[in-house]
Amino acid sequence: MVYFDNSATTKMFPESLETFLKVNQSYFGNPSSLHAYGAAADELLSESRKQVANLLKVSSREIFFTSGGTEGNNWVIKGTALIKYRVGKHIITSSVEHSSVSKSLKQLENFGFEVTYLPVNSEGKISLEELQDAIRKDTILVSIMSVNNEVGTIQPIEEVAELLTHYPTIHFHVDAVQAISGLENISIHPRIDFFVLSAHKFNGPKGVGILYKKNGKQIASLLTGGDQEFGERSTTENVGGIAATAKSLRITMNQKEESVIHTEKLKNYIRSFLKEYEDVNIYSPLDGASHILCFAMKGVRGEVLVHALEKENIYISTTSACASKKASSSSTLHSMGIPTQWSQCAVRLSFSFENTMEEAQQFVNVFKDLHTKFQKIQ
Amino acid sequence: METMIQIRFGELSTKGKNKKRFINQLSKNIHIALYDFPSIVIKESLDHIFIELNGAPEDIIIEKLKMIFGIQSFSPIYVIPKQYDSLAKAVIAVIEEEETAGKTFKIDTRRSDHFYEWNTNDLNSKLGALVLEQLPDLKVKMKQPDLSIRVDVKEKNFLLSTKKYMGAGGLPVGTSGKGVLMLSGGIDSPVAGYLAMKRGVRIVAVHFSSPPYTSPQSLQKTKDLAAKLTNFGGVITHIEVPFSEIQEEIKTAIPEGYTMTITRRMMLRITDAIRDNWSALAVFTGESLGQVASQTMESIQVINEVTNTPIIRPVATMDKLEIIEIAKKIDTFELSIQPFEDCCTIFAPKSPKTKPHLDKVKRYEGKLDMDGLIERALENLTVTKIRSEKEYSDLKQKSVLDLL
Numbered sequence: 001m002v003y004f005d006n007s008a009t010t011k012m013f014p015e016s017l018e019t020f021l022k023v024n025q026s027y028f029g030n031p032s033s034l035h036a037y038g039a040a041a042d043e044l045l046s047e048s049r050k051q052v053a054n055l056l057k058v059s060s061r062e063i064f065f066t067s068g069g070t071e072g073n074n075w076v077i078k079g080t081a082l083i084k085y086r087v088g089k090h091i092i093t094s095s096v097e098h099s100s101v102s103k104s105l106k107q108l109e110n111f112g113f114e115v116t117y118l119p120v121n122s123e124g125k126i127s128l129e130e131l132q133d134a135i136r137k138d139t140i141l142v143s144i145m146s147v148n149n150e151v152g153t154i155q156p157i158e159e160v161a162e163l164l165t166h167y168p169t170i171h172f173h174v175d176a177v178q179a180i181s182g183l184e185n186i187s188i189h190p191r192i193d194f195f196v197l198s199a200h201k202f203n204g205p206k207g208v209g210i211l212y213k214k215n216g217k218q219i220a221s222l223l224t225g226g227d228q229e230f231g232e233r234s235t236t237e238n239v240g241g242i243a244a245t246a247k248s249l250r251i252t253m254n255q256k257e258e259s260v261i262h263t264e265k266l267k268n269y270i271r272s273f274l275k276e277y278e279d280v281n282i283y284s285p286l287d288g289a290s291h292i293l294c295f296a297m298k299g300v301r302g303e304v305l306v307h308a309l310e311k312e313n314i315y316i317s318t319t320s321a322c323a324s325k326k327a328s329s330s331s332t333l334h335s336m337g338i339p340t341q342w343s344q345c346a347v348r349l350s351f352s353f354e355n356t357m358e359e360a361q362q363f364v365n366v367f368k369d370l371h372t373k374f375q376k377i378q
Numbered sequence: 379m380e381t382m383i384q385i386r387f388g389e390l391s392t393k394g395k396n397k398k399r400f401i402n403q404l405s406k407n408i409h410i411a412l413y414d415f416p417s418i419v420i421k422e423s424l425d426h427i428f429i430e431l432n433g434a435p436e437d438i439i440i441e442k443l444k445m446i447f448g449i450q451s452f453s454p455i456y457v458i459p460k461q462y463d464s465l466a467k468a469v470i471a472v473i474e475e476e477e478t479a480g481k482t483f484k485i486d487t488r489r490s491d492h493f494y495e496w497n498t499n500d501l502n503s504k505l506g507a508l509v510l511e512q513l514p515d516l517k518v519k520m521k522q523p524d525l526s527i528r529v530d531v532k533e534k535n536f537l538l539s540t541k542k543y544m545g546a547g548g549l550p551v552g553t554s555g556k557g558v559l560m561l562s563g564g565i566d567s568p569v570a571g572y573l574a575m576k577r578g579v580r581i582v583a584v585h586f587s588s589p590p591y592t593s594p595q596s597l598q599k600t601k602d603l604a605a606k607l608t609n610f611g612g613v614i615t616h617i618e619v620p621f622s623e624i625q626e627e628i629k630t631a632i633p634e635g636y637t638m639t640i641t642r643r644m645m646l647r648i649t650d651a652i653r654d655n656w657s658a659l660a661v662f663t664g665e666s667l668g669q670v671a672s673q674t675m676e677s678i679q680v681i682n683e684v685t686n687t688p689i690i691r692p693v694a695t696m697d698k699l700e701i702i703e704i705a706k707k708i709d710t711f712e713l714s715i716q717p718f719e720d721c722c723t724i725f726a727p728k729s730p731k732t733k734p735h736l737d738k739v740k741r742y743e744g745k746l747d748m749d750g751l752i753e754r755a756l757e758n759l760t761v762t763k764i765r766s767e768k769e770y771s772d773l774k775q776k777s778v779l780d781l782l
Contacts, residue, residue, distance in 0.1 A: 019782070
């Protein structure tokens with residue numbers, strides 16, 4: 001089996017799975033309970049938080065555990081809106097954000113918020129000038145993803161952060177869910193206020209996310225109740241998932257450098273192979289994240305290619321927008337100016353450190369045959 | 379280039395014949411504080427301690443050294459083979475690591491090898507000219523330059539340094555003998571412990587716990603606090619005194635207004651006995667004048683009446699805010715404010731006497747089996763040696779950390 005769909009989700013590390021099981025067997029107490037079982041779970045929780053904070057080089061008090069990337073993004077966006085609506089109702093984002101961001105903003109538009117969607121160039125990148133021009137007195141939030149999930153474009157987050165240092169009251173949110181696999185360095189620029197990660201994208205469990213929230217920055221709670229997570233996100237903590245997440249993050253960060261070099265190699269190998277075909281367009285920019293390769297084969301709908309490869313035991317995906325029948329206006333490719341007849345055909349390969357060169361070669365061989373076959377049919 | 383850290387002493391240099399003992403102690407304390415980094419090698423000389431990093435992370439070690447008492451200042455240094463070419467290359471290399479645009483610099487050489495072919499002036503101007511030639515952004519400035527490149531010409535090699543960090547000052551922990559600290563888990567007592575350590579005192583921390591009236595977390599907190607204090611250079615012995623029986627007895631036998639005074643006197647008696655058994659010379663407390671009923675001068679006098687041992691109260695004259703400021707600086711504040719029941723809150727009378735009478739205190743104490751109570755408490759002490767915050771948390775969380 002060749003699994004090239006790591007941007008959708010990754011396989012859990014066996015070590016993390018082991019932690020998940022052990023914690024749920026031996027540390028099953030509620031961290032809020034006073035007795036020894038509660039205290040042990042609480043200690044494990046706080047050690048996990050400490051470990052995550054150390055890995056991200058921030059303080060423990062700035063790390064919140066959520067149910068995933070979607071919750072993190074929803075919390076920051078709606079939480080900002082709820083707490084700052086008196087100050088202003090203008091929000092800036094890009095036109096290529098993940099739907100957990102764009103749909104949250106759509107909801108806010110129904111409540112009278114105004115959203116500026118920054119356009120992107122043909123490589124999927126926003127422009128700093130356009131961002132600068134979009135900033136208004138009533139802007140309360142700028143939300144920009146770090147790495148695009150469909151084509152792997154890396155947004156100029158550092159530069160945005162530098163620009164926003166001149167606007168200290170605007171909340172700056174970075175959806176970094178795809179960043180962890182494809183960037184050599186994960187660092188949180190001091191001007192970033194909110195930074196969202198999702199455990200299942202780095203070989204952790206599904207259902208756990210990490211939100212970095214800078215000390216002093218406030219967002220309203222979306223989940224109220226028992227006052228867990230420093231009183232800002234109530235609900236009994238998923239201790240097993242959180243411990244497994246801390247472990248996955250540690251392993252991921254330790255092997256990051258090698259892993260990025262490795263996936264880049266696989267990507268470049270397949271990229272240069274595909275480049276030879278005249279009827280294949282590649283949409284991932286050259287300087288994109290190491291683990292994502294998006295391309296389209298003319299006249300062959302993405303879905304068809306996905307299933308054809310599946311038959312050969314190779315698993316890839318259409319880019320998320322093309323999975324629906326029609327390219328929606330939020331699709332990254334659409335925003336990059338790719339015509340529908342092409343974007344419908346786009347597929348995404350996404351690699352992990354576990355993929356091998358043999359697998360890449362296998363893909364290349366299968367693709368050669370498929371290409372010949374599809375050309376005949378057309 | 380091989381990196382080392384050169385440590386300079388402050389007050390130590392005035393210790394005359396005792397200097398060696400002070401340096402040995404400081405070296406031991408550094409060793410303990412850098413327990414996490416087995417690759418380092420510590421070497422002592424009469425004027426300096428040198429730490430060879432051997433790949434240990436410089437930035438973390440710098441942060442740790444800043445906390446250890448007895449260090450006046452320190453610098454990361456490079457050891458360069460004794461050839462002028464190597465030195466010249468190294469000087470350029472260290473400067474190139476810095477932001478140089480518009481900056482000023484000077485070369486500051488010293489010679490302990492007086493047979494070296496060039497004297498300090500020669501070296502200053504040779505190296506200075508070289509830097510100017512290679513990095514035209516830089517300008518020479520003798521007074522308060524942005525970059526000061528210090529070159530020491532030693533017998534066997536050159537030492538090169540560009541940065542100097544200030545240490546914590548004070549005396550190496552362990553050079554002033556042992557003291558027993560009454561550690562409650564509040565904000566004040568860890569600060570008192572810290573200030574005692576600053577003057578070279580090795581701490582034995584005594585904590586009174588009254589399960590089930592006090593929680594295991596409350597006891598744990600005092601161990602965590604003790605572990606924090608080890609960062610300043612020194613092993614801390616943590617002693618848990620079982621205090622429930624005494625508190626129950628006092629609660630039933632003593633009129634409410636006097637329970638606090640008598641509780642404190644019992645604590646001090648036990649602490650003093652521990653001091654004696656552990657060959658310590660004084661008792662340290664976090665008492666601060668006027669803060670609570672037990673800390674009026676009248677109360678302190680009556681409580682103090684049980685012993686002749688010197689009782690040192692480093693924070694006695696400080697305001698709460700001043701104490702909090704130190705607690706934040708030494709990173710004990712967040713631990714101290716964790717809300718767990720401790721034995722001070724649980725048996726606290728509604729209106730304790732702020733001006734207790736000694737004769738009444740003695741009369742009431744007559745109703746208690748004093749010797750028996752104290753003996754039983756002393757027989758059941760739990761002693762934990764805490765060597766370093768890291769080692770302690772490793773031990774404590776071995777099982778937890780295996781999971782992460």
